[in-house]
Amino acid sequence: MSANEKVWDVVMIGGGPTSLAAAIYTSREDISTLIVEKGIIGGLAAVTDKVDNYPGFPDGIEGLHLAENLQKQAERFGTTIELDEITTIKKVDKYFELQGAMGSYKSKTILIGTGSQWKKLGVPGEEEFYGRGVHNCATCDGAFYRDKKLVTVGSGNSCAQETLFLTKFASHIDVLIRGDHWKASDVLIKEIESNPKITVHFNTKTDEIIGGEVDGIQKVTKIKATKDGEPFEFDTDGIFVFIGLVPITGYLEGSGVECDEAGFVKTDLKLLTNVPGIFCAGDVRSGATAQIASAVGEGASAALSIREYLESNK
Numbered sequence: 057m058s059a060n061e062k063v064w065d066v067v068m069i070g071g072g073p074t075s076l077a078a079a080i081y082t083s084r085e086d087i088s089t090l091i092v093e094k095g096i097i098g099g100l101a102a103v104t105d106k107v108d109n110y111p112g113f114p115d116g117i118e119g120l121h122l123a124e125n126l127q128k129q130a131e132r133f134g135t136t137i138e139l140d141e142i143t144t145i146k147k148v149d150k151y152f153e154l155q156g157a158m159g160s161y162k163s164k165t166i167l168i169g170t171g172s173q174w175k176k177l178g179v180p181g182e183e184e185f186y187g188r189g190v191h192n193c194a195t196c197d198g199a200f201y202r203d204k205k206l207v208t209v210g211s212g213n214s215c216a217q218e219t220l221f222l223t224k225f226a227s228h229i230d231v232l233i234r235g236d237h238w239k240a241s242d243v244l245i246k247e248i249e250s251n252p253k254i255t256v257h258f259n260t261k262t263d264e265i266i267g268g269e270v271d272g273i274q275k276v277t278k279i280k281a282t283k284d285g286e287p288f289e290f291d292t293d294g295i296f297v298f299i300g301l302v303p304i305t306g307y308l309e310g311s312g313v314e315c316d317e318a319g320f321v322k323t324d325l326k327l328l329t330n331v332p333g334i335f336c337a338g339d340v341r342s343g344a345t346a347q348i349a350s351a352v353g354e355g356a357s358a359a360l361s362i363r364e365y366l367e368s369n370k
Contacts, residue, residue: 059138060159064090066362067154067163069142070170070304072099073348074338076126077355078167078362083133085363090163091130092156094141098123099171100339101348103187108199110348122348145311145334152333164369165362168313168321168329168336169355170304172346177209177297181265181276189276189294190265194218195347197296203227207279207290209262210298216240216248218298223253230290232260232281259284265295303340316342326361327354333369335362 066082068075071093082089096102104119113122131137140156145166147153154161174192176182182190191197198221206226208219211233217240219231231248236258238245248254266278270293279290303319314322314330320342327335337354339346344354 059090059136060161062088062090062162063151064088064161064163065366066090066165066167067092067152067161068167068169069154069307070099070168070338070340071097071127071137072169072171072338072351073101073123073126074171074351074355074358075167075169076123076130077352078169078337078359079130079135079355080126080133081356081359082362083130083135086134087359087363087366089130089135090161091135091137092140092142092154092161093137094139096123097127097137100173104193104196106200107196107348109195126352142307144307144309145313147331164333165365166334167358167362168305168308168334168340169338169358170307171339171351172301172303172320174297175300175302177262177299179262179264181267182297185265185267185274185276188274189267191294191296192298193346194221194296197294198222198225201225201294204293205291206230207232207292207295208298209233209295210300211235211237211239212298212300213240213244214300215298216244218296219254220244220247220251222296223251226253229254230292231256232262232279232290233258234261235259257281257283257288260288262295301339301346305340318342320344326364327358328361328365333365335365 065087068091071091079089101119102123106116108116140158144155202225206229209232260283264280268277281288321336335358337358338351
């Protein structure tokens with residue numbers, strides 16, 4: 057029987073750490089589990105050069121290797137993984153039907169685990185140097201820049217908080233803000249203004265990320281910008297972009313699943329959405345912390361809630 061013909065106990069949309077962790081729990085308990093992933097197994101974690109803050113790896117671990125290990129463990133217990141992109145979800149009788157580009161899938165429950173993606177600057181060099189000087193997570197990658205110069209981009213609380221965090225490592229940080237003022241809280245702004253490691257540049261637009269050879273590897277070396285209408289350059293060892301997250305939820309349109317104002321999925325304490333049988337965990341969930349460790353933890357919690365739901369609806 058193909059994945060398209062079977063009625064699954066749970067279909068997990070998205071193959072990142074959340075779904076992989078959840079699948080380890082569900083499959084191990086003989087809950088038939090299908091993960092549908094449109095891109096790379098492991099999600100953002102798989103394209104992270106090195107994960108240095110995941111428990112159990114004192115020397116860190118390459119993001120791709122962590123994702124591969126999670127996948128192997130889930131598959132060892134019987135998880136099935138399909139490469140496809142879910143486009144719609146609807147309830148037909150007592151089952152959910154998920155339509156994908158490659159086929160349709162039927163399931164008793166669903167776990168939304170598609171995560172989110174960082175908003176991009178959309179400038180030359182951003183994609184080319186991602187993970188080699190271009191980053192979005194200070195907690196994940198900040199420690200690699202001890203005694204280095206950095207650039208951060210953004211004007212909100214997340215940029216302010218992450219910039220302050222990066223001062224633990226960097227020798228100096230230039231903050232590039234497109235507008236003429238911060239959108240962060242006054243408390244954070246005062247902390248930044250009093251920190252000698254930080255220089256804030258208002259009316260500054262990032263135009264291009266330039267790289268060069270560093271220790272035999274092509275990495276970020278310079279940022280081209282426009283400051284007060286004039287060309288300006290910043291020599292730097294890396295750039296951290298904090299201009300917001302975009303949840304991957306377009307396929308939920310018409311499903312009835314409720315999202316918050318920013319588009320993140322709302323859940324209760326058991327990670328159940330407003331639609332009975334549809335659960336959500338990880339970075340796509342409203343209130344998530346955007347950390348691999350917490351995404352894995354939420355995946356495990358969601359799996360236990362799914363088991364409980366299935367048992368009570370036999």
